[in-house]
Amino acid sequence: MEIQLPRGFYVAGLHCGMKGNPTREDLTLMKCGAPAVAAGVYTQNRVRAAPVEFCARRTPSNQIQAVVVNSGCANACTGDQGDRDTEQMARWTAQACGVAHDSVLVMSTGIIGELLPMEKLQAGIPATAEHLATDNAALVAAARGILTTDTVHKIAGHTLTLGNQTISITGIAKGSGMIGPNMATMLGLVMTDASLTPEDAQRLLGDVTTETFNCVSVDGHTSTNDTVLLLASGKASPQPLAGDELEEFRKGLFAVCEQLAKAIADDGEGATHLITVDVVGCASRQDAFEIAKAVANSPLVKTAIAGHDPNWGRIVSAAGYSGVQFAPAEVSLLLNETLLYEGGQPVSFNAVKVSESMRDQRDTQIVLKFRSGDQQCRFWTCDLTNEYVHINADYHT
Amino acid sequence: MEIQLPRGFYVAGLHCGMKGNPTREDLTLMKCGAPAVAAGVYTQNRVRAAPVEFCARRTPSNQIQAVVVNSGCANACTGDQGDRDTEQMARWTAQACGVAHDSVLVMSTGIIGELLPMEKLQAGIPATAEHLATDNAALVAAARGILTTDTVHKIAGHTLTLGNQTISITGIAKGSGMIGPNMATMLGLVMTDASLTPEDAQRLLGDVTTETFNCVSVDGHTSTNDTVLLLASGKASPQPLAGDELEEFRKGLFAVCEQLAKAIADDGEGATHLITVDVVGCASRQDAFEIAKAVANSPLVKTAIAGHDPNWGRIVSAAGYSGVQFAPAEVSLLLNETLLYEGGQPVSFNAVKVSESMRDQRDTQIVLKFRSGDQQCRFWTCDLTNEYVHINADYHT
Numbered sequence: 001m002e003i004q005l006p007r008g009f010y011v012a013g014l015h016c017g018m019k020g021n022p023t024r025e026d027l028t029l030m031k032c033g034a035p036a037v038a039a040g041v042y043t044q045n046r047v048r049a050a051p052v053e054f055c056a057r058r059t060p061s062n063q064i065q066a067v068v069v070n071s072g073c074a075n076a077c078t079g080d081q082g083d084r085d086t087e088q089m090a091r092w093t094a095q096a097c098g099v100a101h102d103s104v105l106v107m108s109t110g111i112i113g114e115l116l117p118m119e120k121l122q123a124g125i126p127a128t129a130e131h132l133a134t135d136n137a138a139l140v141a142a143a144r145g146i147l148t149t150d151t152v153h154k155i156a157g158h159t160l161t162l163g164n165q166t167i168s169i170t171g172i173a174k175g176s177g178m179i180g181p182n183m184a185t186m187l188g189l190v191m192t193d194a195s196l197t198p199e200d201a202q203r204l205l206g207d208v209t210t211e212t213f214n215c216v217s218v219d220g221h222t223s224t225n226d227t228v229l230l231l232a233s234g235k236a237s238p239q240p241l242a243g244d245e246l247e248e249f250r251k252g253l254f255a256v257c258e259q260l261a262k263a264i265a266d267d268g269e270g271a272t273h274l275i276t277v278d279v280v281g282c283a284s285r286q287d288a289f290e291i292a293k294a295v296a297n298s299p300l301v302k303t304a305i306a307g308h309d310p311n312w313g314r315i316v317s318a319a320g321y322s323g324v325q326f327a328p329a330e331v332s333l334l335l336n337e338t339l340l341y342e343g344g345q346p347v348s349f350n351a352v353k354v355s356e357s358m359r360d361q362r363d364t365q366i367v368l369k370f371r372s373g374d375q376q377c378r379f380w381t382c383d384l385t386n387e388y389v390h391i392n393a394d395y396h397t
Numbered sequence: 398m399e400i401q402l403p404r405g406f407y408v409a410g411l412h413c414g415m416k417g418n419p420t421r422e423d424l425t426l427m428k429c430g431a432p433a434v435a436a437g438v439y440t441q442n443r444v445r446a447a448p449v450e451f452c453a454r455r456t457p458s459n460q461i462q463a464v465v466v467n468s469g470c471a472n473a474c475t476g477d478q479g480d481r482d483t484e485q486m487a488r489w490t491a492q493a494c495g496v497a498h499d500s501v502l503v504m505s506t507g508i509i510g511e512l513l514p515m516e517k518l519q520a521g522i523p524a525t526a527e528h529l530a531t532d533n534a535a536l537v538a539a540a541r542g543i544l545t546t547d548t549v550h551k552i553a554g555h556t557l558t559l560g561n562q563t564i565s566i567t568g569i570a571k572g573s574g575m576i577g578p579n580m581a582t583m584l585g586l587v588m589t590d591a592s593l594t595p596e597d598a599q600r601l602l603g604d605v606t607t608e609t610f611n612c613v614s615v616d617g618h619t620s621t622n623d624t625v626l627l628l629a630s631g632k633a634s635p636q637p638l639a640g641d642e643l644e645e646f647r648k649g650l651f652a653v654c655e656q657l658a659k660a661i662a663d664d665g666e667g668a669t670h671l672i673t674v675d676v677v678g679c680a681s682r683q684d685a686f687e688i689a690k691a692v693a694n695s696p697l698v699k700t701a702i703a704g705h706d707p708n709w710g711r712i713v714s715a716a717g718y719s720g721v722q723f724a725p726a727e728v729s730l731l732l733n734e735t736l737l738y739e740g741g742q743p744v745s746f747n748a749v750k751v752s753e754s755m756r757d758q759r760d761t762q763i764v765l766k767f768r769s770g771d772q773q774c775r776f777w778t779c780d781l782t783n784e785y786v787h788i789n790a791d792y793h794t
Contacts, residue, residue: 045717077742112711299696385786386790389783393704
């Protein structure tokens, strides 16, 4: 089934000359028919790109009517000129969309340290605005316009019925890729016709991001531009969601963000495996998160999986340097559902069979069990292949 | 000049069958003529190999007379049997060397999760003991016996004169490599004829390790077996060093450990560049260390250098996610002595010339300058190449 745009939103994506390949869209616009509620979560990097600073000042809000996204240039580490360029992008977008000049949000992704090609944006923004539409082709073009070297576009949708209202939640995201070699920049834009207060929108987006987008890693290198925006048009009902209905909405938002997060890991640069790391039985979620992140970021774990090697010692030892306190004798490990290590002792297993499962499945499941409590975390990453090195070493800025 | 063994030490290295290739030594012995002072520093990994737990219980000490090291098997994650095997290795070594049974230290490196081949060690330890000698050939054989897939053996020496005593400090180390794919295990053994108290030996080794071995990374994956031992025979003088003389010794120890640490990074798996990261102008050494480590561990920085790409955005953004607070407008960056980024703004530079310097030199220097204080840190790493992936993905356990 084709994923639909929630009511109240119009989107477009167009090639405006920022990418060399004319078949690749590089500018995305989103417009709301009326001011929408908007929430944003942004990179934890101390070095934040100009559009990140810009959006962080404008969210949460109940007055957002447009979002403009360019790929090809991150507008990061660009000093005062970068700030002025972001403001100019927002002004041109307001003009082209016929909305208030302070109702626009801006995202950029691409190479760091170069100034935006402003003349291309000046022509490209109004040209893209002419394509704003609500159909699936427009949604796909918008999803394509934010990509860098992603190999597939990423759209996720979820519909839920609450009493007599039907709510759609639709998101697009980009993963790790670049036009010149660059950051594993992550952008996400989630639209819904649900009615939300700005405070609820911000809180829900923060909560859900913690367990979805913040649990993804390709190479552990936090970008200067990471941004996820949630826009709520309120078309589904006049009154903001509350109580149980808000909780139901949260689950739907989680489903959309989880799907996009997994898609980012699955399309990580050079990836041949999507790796899901489940850490269970910890004293706190933070402990489980730190262990899962250490395993997911270990190049030795990632290369072992690329090579179909059930090298459990690399996984257990990555947990060991995560900074979390645990008793080694309480650790057990399953790889693709086979027990490899139990209570701190190696277990005899059929290594050929486990290796074959790694060869035959793109999905690889790692489950690390502790006995410190009942908290857990799920984290997604991809394997590390020659192609990752090729993409990031063999092309020049 | 050939590096000499300090007075009071005898060493040997022999192939005993733990590595498949009969031209590669896989067992190393060190014996002291009389009980020596010994200090040790060990991995921070929560999952520590059996020999690490064993050595940690026996150091610091003034009663150590022998050290046995095997490569090919890390004896990590091996449960109670691993502990018993380490104790047995120590007993066989005590018998073969004619020393007290509680005067032996043990190190292991190699694959995780497999039990030691005890019958090979039972025969190999006395066979190796027959080769104990003080000449350079014995030192080289000992340095080779601790290697895994290192491409070169690593020996460093330093001599200093204090008043009427001449002191030698000689160390051997292994870096990142494996016979099956395995951990970036680091082992070091430093011998000196200086006279030291156990307390001074332990304190100096800890201080020096903080600025040398702990400032090296190949892939950020802290091993289960990391161990550095310092043995002091006291042959240079009857009285332990103190005051200024102890400080002079510390400088010599630093020189030896720094040389070995650099050699480990330089011989990192698949490395084509030795990368030195200098972070200066920080409020604390810890801040400088965290920033340097984040830059050194970034796969995007490491692949850029492999590809001779002066992609400074990756370096600045890695500093940004190090967790250290700083004002982006205060950051400057030099790469191979060329200024690329100053006070938070890109600087115009000759990218072709900088790229050529990266192509033509194995040494790559990154200098990141902050304006938060006067503390600094130097960190060593290597680039990330296809060969790293090949070594770690394409061979199976």
